[in-house]
Amino acid sequence: MSGPADVELIAVQKRFGSVVAVDTVNLAVSAGTYACLLGPSGCGKTTTLRMIAGHEQVTSGDIMIGRDNVIDLPPARRGTAMMFQNYALFPHLNCLENVAFSLKMQRIPKKERREQALAFLRLVQMEEYAKRLPAQLSGGQQQRIALARALVTKPGVLLLDEPLSALDPFLRVQMRVELKRLQTELGISFIHVTHSQEEAMALADLVVVMNHGRIQQSGTPQQVYRQPRTEFVARFMGGHNVLRGRVTGVETLLVNLVAGGYSLAVRKPEWQIGTDLAFAIRGDKIRFGDASTGDACTASAKPNTLPATVRSVEYHGAWVQVELELPVPGMSQEAFRVVCSENAFFAHPVSVGERTVVTWDIDDGHVLEA
Incomplete structure (x- = not known):
């Protein structure tokens, strides 16, 4: 050599x-x-x-x-x-x-x-x-x-x-x-x-x-x-969902955003009020909530909790991918995907057309560059 x-x-x-x-x-x-x-x-x-x-x-x-x-x-x-x-x-x-x-x-x-x-x-x-x-x-x-x-x-x-x-x-x-x-x-x-x-x-x-x-x-x-x-990287690498919101409040550790009337929060305190942000959430970091809280009023009361309708369910063996429709501007045509382990999904399954709720932890949102 x-x-x-x-x-x-x-x-x-x-x-x-x-x-x-x-x-x-x-x-x-x-x-x-x-x-x-x-x-x-x-x-x-x-x-x-x-x-x-x-x-x-x-x-x-x-x-x-x-x-x-x-x-x-x-x-x-x-x-x-x-x-x-x-x-x-x-x-x-x-x-x-x-x-x-x-x-x-x-x-x-x-x-x-x-x-x-x-x-x-x-x-x-x-x-x-x-x-x-x-x-x-x-x-x-x-x-x-x-x-x-x-x-x-x-x-x-x-x-x-x-x-x-x-x-x-x-x-x-x-x-x-x-x-x-x-x-x-x-x-x-x-x-x-x-x-x-x-x-x-x-x-x-x-x-x-x-x-x-x-x-x-x-x-x-x-x-x-x-x-x-x-x-681009978030979408191309797969497994990430991208949401957008406008900064409405900046706390010591958090940025509070609003997207389509829903409250979101990420860790990025240096942004100013009124700034538009895009951030990514991995599909495997998202959890399903109680479908009974799926109405817009209840969902908007808790940060990072959104109502959703199930579009499709794909079984991949060790894991299951669920594609959702969200009532959020800019997400009507964009797939929002949740990835669950096989055991977690079949413990609480969802089906196509069902209304549900998705939520994720504040630390799991990752702010993207403009």
């Missing part, structure tokens, strides 16, 4: 004509980190990955890998390797030959490149398939061969463009475990593009959430999930 390397993007921008695909991105990925670039289609994550790899030219800004600014270097001289979404295996070469191909291009002697290729097939647990053609392999096995082919060049940084998207759900989970095992074992930096929140949360040391070519938030999975910075 060339050794793990730090990767730093400094004010990186990419334009395609008048379209700004990546807009002044600043990002530091420490050596040995598993980083996931996460976001919806068209957010700029794959373009960012391709600029790091050298497959896309930077319009402005700098990309540092280790101590070197690599924006003018070809891909082969950057100390990176890229694993493409479609794997791009050579159909006429067997697995061993596919893995050894880049070593052949480096004019490494046949015996040596065969030994190295076998070692990396062993690393991804595919040594017994060395003589098979790609067409004779399952999708997961093809992915392992593509991974071995990328790693055999001994990069300091491995770049992965949605590597699990073509796999079935069971195999995706299995390959997540394998990717994390390999990254930990090799100790090199992995930068992995995905649109799956679950994938990023399971794999990453560093989650980077992107939208419209910009980084909305970066941090550990726990930081991004528990403390979303913006409304």
